[in-house]
Amino acid sequence: MKSAIELYVSQKVKEHRLARKWSLRYLADCLNVSHTFVKDIENLESDTSCNLDHINALAKIFECKIYDLLPPYPLD
DSSP states (O other), X not given: OOOHXXXXXXXXXXXXXXXXXXXXXXXXXXXXXXXHHHHHHHOTTSSOOOOHHHHHHHHHHHTSOGXXXXXXXXXX
């Protein structure tokens, strides 16, 4: 089960992807991972989550700040 911060990041990744109307496969190609990895990141039931390198790469891909993918305050 994902932690609260992993769930938050998963939701943010999905929001950014959908706002751009990108497919899972397109984002996976940009991130140089499999589309199933991106699907698992976005799946709240999956244990797969982003590490700091993924978050950094996603911020570059989405052309946003790293903190746009992270919660503004610590989560319980």
